[in-house]
Amino acid sequence: MPQLECRNLSLGYDSKVIVSNLNFSINKGDYLCIVGENGSGKTTLMKTLLNLHSPISGNIITGDGLKSNEIGYLPQQTIVQKDFPASVKEIVLSGCQGRCGLRPFYKREEKNIARENMKRMGIDNLSSRCYRELSGGQQQRVLLARALCATRKLLLLDEPVSGLDPKATSEMYDIIEELNSQDKITIIMISHDISAAVKYASHILHIGDEIFFGTKKDYLKSNPGGQFTSNERRNEK
Amino acid sequence: MNEIINKLSFYMEHSFVRYALIVGVLIALCSSLLGVTLVLKRFSFIGDGLSHTAFGAMAVASVLNLTNDMLFVLPATVICAVLLLRTGNNTKIKGDAAIAMISVGSLAIGYLLMNLFSTSANLSGDVCSTLFGSASILTLTKAEVWLCIILSIIVVLAFLFFYNKIFAVTFDENFAKASGTKAGLYNLLIAIIIAVIIVLAMNLVGSLLISALIIFPALSAMRIFRSFKSVTICSALLSVSCALLGILISIIYSTPVGSTIVAVDIGAFALFSVIGIIVQKTGN
Numbered sequence: 001m002p003q004l005e006c007r008n009l010s011l012g013y014d015s016k017v018i019v020s021n022l023n024f025s026i027n028k029g030d031y032l033c034i035v036g037e038n039g040s041g042k043t044t045l046m047k048t049l050l051n052l053h054s055p056i057s058g059n060i061i062t063g064d065g066l067k068s069n070e071i072g073y074l075p076q077q078t079i080v081q082k083d084f085p086a087s088v089k090e091i092v093l094s095g096c097q098g099r100c101g102l103r104p105f106y107k108r109e110e111k112n113i114a115r116e117n118m119k120r121m122g123i124d125n126l127s128s129r130c131y132r133e134l135s136g137g138q139q140q141r142v143l144l145a146r147a148l149c150a151t152r153k154l155l156l157l158d159e160p161v162s163g164l165d166p167k168a169t170s171e172m173y174d175i176i177e178e179l180n181s182q183d184k185i186t187i188i189m190i191s192h193d194i195s196a197a198v199k200y201a202s203h204i205l206h207i208g209d210e211i212f213f214g215t216k217k218d219y220l221k222s223n224p225g226g227q228f229t230s231n232e233r234r235n236e237k
Numbered sequence: 238m239n240e241i242i243n244k245l246s247f248y249m250e251h252s253f254v255r256y257a258l259i260v261g262v263l264i265a266l267c268s269s270l271l272g273v274t275l276v277l278k279r280f281s282f283i284g285d286g287l288s289h290t291a292f293g294a295m296a297v298a299s300v301l302n303l304t305n306d307m308l309f310v311l312p313a314t315v316i317c318a319v320l321l322l323r324t325g326n327n328t329k330i331k332g333d334a335a336i337a338m339i340s341v342g343s344l345a346i347g348y349l350l351m352n353l354f355s356t357s358a359n360l361s362g363d364v365c366s367t368l369f370g371s372a373s374i375l376t377l378t379k380a381e382v383w384l385c386i387i388l389s390i391i392v393v394l395a396f397l398f399f400y401n402k403i404f405a406v407t408f409d410e411n412f413a414k415a416s417g418t419k420a421g422l423y424n425l426l427i428a429i430i431i432a433v434i435i436v437l438a439m440n441l442v443g444s445l446l447i448s449a450l451i452i453f454p455a456l457s458a459m460r461i462f463r464s465f466k467s468v469t470i471c472s473a474l475l476s477v478s479c480a481l482l483g484i485l486i487s488i489i490y491s492t493p494v495g496s497t498i499v500a501v502d503i504g505a506f507a508l509f510s511v512i513g514i515i516v517q518k519t520g521n
Contacts, residue, residue, distance in 0.1 A: 085462060
């Protein structure tokens, strides 16, 4: 049974449809990249998967032991966060908030989870540093550690490398790859970076005028995949 | 110096001075606690907007000849706060514009109503004291002081109880929602608490200066401190000491209470900014 399945999904704002008839499913351990042009509905799809929006029609079905609030989320940075006075520890720990329910304070167990995830991301030495003083790559690791506190099953990453320098970008991709292959965490990533998508992902969902969902191999042979990659090649020249 | 102490102890014997000190400190504490969240959520001006709403509501209440205008002003302000802070900011009119609209609108309507239907002989005096608080903090009744104490305790307890949730919702509302925190509920809670504080604070500094009580301590604390917890604690301590100092100064030199407190807050902000710059220079 797939962890997450979308059936005949139509997405949009204020009953204006952006994407319709979306069908795809993700199994445990998959690495799915969602690609498409600006405005094609990638972010709307992500918000719908996270239950922040409701779909116009169709269903999102979770299975294989995944509950709908067990999706870890790595959002794009907001303006609010740019000058937010918060220590790394406080932010990572806030990833455990979903488990608390009405309980006002964090348990020792949750503090341990936060510490482990900081170690996992290699930021345990930064735990009392202020978030806004970190580099872009370090900030992304903090948010990734926070997402891991919320779940160990499925991560949704919204353009995780936007604004990072090339070194931080490749480090970020390596970390994500490791989480996928070693910890068997399912990854869904929105990306503009088609070459990275083709390099790391196991499956690709292309949205736009033409919708494609399938494995990486099939994507490169397909119509939208071929167009997208040939555009890339042209840009490189 | 001796003269000042004598003067203070003379004033302290009067119950209205003690009341003013208690209420002033409590309101300063409450407003600074939520100030951090509001500044970070880019809602610094909500104090201004809501206090003008409260002013408008007060005008309506006096036109209707309600004996206890609190019963009308508080719910009206809460409703506006909820509308302004409604989750997601996905409304048609964006945050700052909405606040400006409600603020100016209720100020104008309030003044208009007061002008048309006023029964009082000293209209401009009434308006001035509602806007600047002038002497009303020195005319508090025992019942008002108790109301203020009880509401402050509720606000502080609610803040402590929901501290971690308020942090999560302020830092990243979408993440909080996605991982199962009821962000909408906590936004509602923040809106209600802030409306209560503002209605309380109108007696102290009047509706024009409430924003100062909310934002100055938070901004000052952010100059120096680097974590949410330390910023919150510092802003609470700072706000209380500024209010205390401001009230004492205003008693000794007979200056208007509200504006004196705000002047002290501005002084503290300048001081903290300088310290912040020095700390950063020596740190690097």
